[in-house]
Amino acid sequence: MKTTWKQSRRLKTWLTSVTLLSLAALQACSQLSDLSTKQAVRILPISDQAFAGSSVNVLAGVKQTVYTHGEFQYAAFYNRQAKLVLAKRNIAQDSWQLHTTEFSGNVNDAHNHISIVVDGAGYLHMAWDHHNNPLNYAKSTAPGSLQLQRANMLGNMEKSVTYPQFYALKNGDLLFQYRDGGSGKGQLVMNRYHVAIQSWSRIHNVLIDGEKQRSAYWDMTLDQNDVLHLAWIWRETPDVATNHDLMYAQSKDYGVTWQQIDGAQYKLPLRINNAQVVKQIPQNHKLMNPPVVAADNSSNPYITSYWADAPEQAPAFNVVRFDNGKWQTFTGPKASVNFALSGMGTKNPPWSRPVLLVDSDSHTSWFHLIHRDDTAAEIKVHTVKPSESTVWHSQSLIDKTYGAWEPSIDPQQWQRFKQLHMLVQSVEQQDGNDAKAADVQAEQISLATWQVN
Structure with a gap:
């Protein structure tokens, strides 16, 4: 049948309309996709009086500044007067109960973070204000209470404490680790809290021994199968440029004995001449400390940090994992701009240290890296499923960097609900300066939550 000029014109008009509608629909879908992550992030304000002159409230890898026990979630931070503040909410509600404690800390030094946990009986435990100084430890006066009382732990090897970290066991007991001694010459101490008798015991005076020549910067996690995974790097001096090598050990008896990945038993303490090197990384390669360790449902470990392949190159995030027997x-993602990593004190590079979340089913695993990217002015999440692709899918989690903020998560929210919960706050950190904080006003501290898909 012959098409007339009018019919042809109507057809062209119809096709143009369909094309424009299709483009509009695609654009809407694209915008919806771009917004989906950002809209999924909920921000729950806690207080507008949080100290912001250093990154002491929002450091990476702290175990932990926010923690869920049962139906309640707890958080801790320093206010503008350097007083320690505790917050509590029912996880079904958005409002927080606040309690300003009698305790304070040296907020000029970002090392002096707060660590909290709740034992199986519901008592809150807290350690705070440490950078080579005596142990500060307190415990709540009753289950669920925000009223704290200073307490004793063991009394020995507690005069030069840094990086206190708590871990909760399934039976309600706790583990506690910290560095005894200074940077470049410290050793890792490990204690256990027995909830049934409400007292502490020493597991190891020296789990990792720097032999007075170096120190370990470590991270540890307890997976769903009750396997402890310990990863660390060595540092030869207080200069971050002397960081080198990724190391690994695991324990299946809550830290009493330790093994290599193949089950070979370690003779303790762990030292540079007997510990398993999982990745050789020379000094002066921009290796950031500490590494981050996580595990999948089959207790396979994953270790991440960023480093450069050569001293003159930009660093990249990398994930080291045990697969097919090796x-x-x-x-992972590479920094868009090069930067140096050297010197002493708390550093403030244009990339934060990351959170590593590993998820898995019966067939495969995939993982997410979350970090601050100053050059992009956003908090990013990078996701990959190694069994299917080597391509990372990157997106903006929050289109704001919060200054020198770094991520530290609530482990219970991830284990129970596969949700990311972390404190967010705009802070300033003077690079390498732990003696004087920036002269800035107090800032809002909030909880950011994200349902990971």
């Missing part, structure tokens, strides 16, 4: 390095 340790393999999975290359």
Whole structure:
């Protein structure tokens, strides 16, 4: 049948309309996709009086500044007067109960973070204000209470404490680790709290021994199968540029004995001449400390940090995992601009240290890296499923960097609900300066939550 000029014109008009509608629909879908992550992030304000002159409230890898026990979630931070404040909410509600304690800390030094946990009986435990100084430890006066009372732990090897970290066991007991001694010459101490008798015991005076020549910067996690995974790097001096090598050990008896990935038993303490090197990284390669360790449902470990392949190159996040009988390095996102990493004190590079979340089913695993990216002015999440692709899918989690903020998560929210919960706050950190904080006003501290898909 012959098409007339009018019919042809109507057809062209119809096709143009369909094309424009299709483009509009695609654009709307694209915008919806871009917004989906940002809209999924909920921000729950806690207080507008949080100290902001250093990154002491929002450091990466702290175990932990926010923690869920049962139906309640707890958080801790320093206010503008350097007083320690506790917050509590029912996880079904958005409002927080606040309690300003009698305790304070040296907020000029970002090392002096707060660590909290709740034992199986519901008592809150807290350690705070440490950078080579005596142990500060307190416990709540009753289950669920925000009223704290200073307490004793063991009394020995507690005069030069840094990096206190709490871990909760399934039976209600706790583990506690810290560095005894200074940077470049410290050793890792490990204690256990027995909830049934409400007292502490020493597991190891020296779990990792720097032999007075170096120190370990470590991270540890307890997976769903009750396996402890311990990863660390060595530092030869207080200069971050002397960081080198990724190390690994695991324990299946809550830290009493330790093994290599193949089950070979370690003779303790762990030292540079007997510990398993999973990735050789020379000094002066921009290796950030500490590494981050996580595990999948089958207790396979994953270790991440960023480093450069050569001293003159920009660093990249990498994930080292044990697969097919050997340790393999999975290359991750690379910094868009090069930067140096050297010197002493708390550093403030344009990338934060990351959170590593590993999820898995019966067939495969995938993981997410969350970090601050100053050059992009956003908090990013990078996701990959190694069994299917080597391509990372990157997106903006929050289109704001919060200054020198770094991520530290609530482990219970991830384990129970596969949700990311972390404190967010705009802070300033003077690079390498732990003696004087920036002269800035107090800032809002909030809880950011994200349902990971």
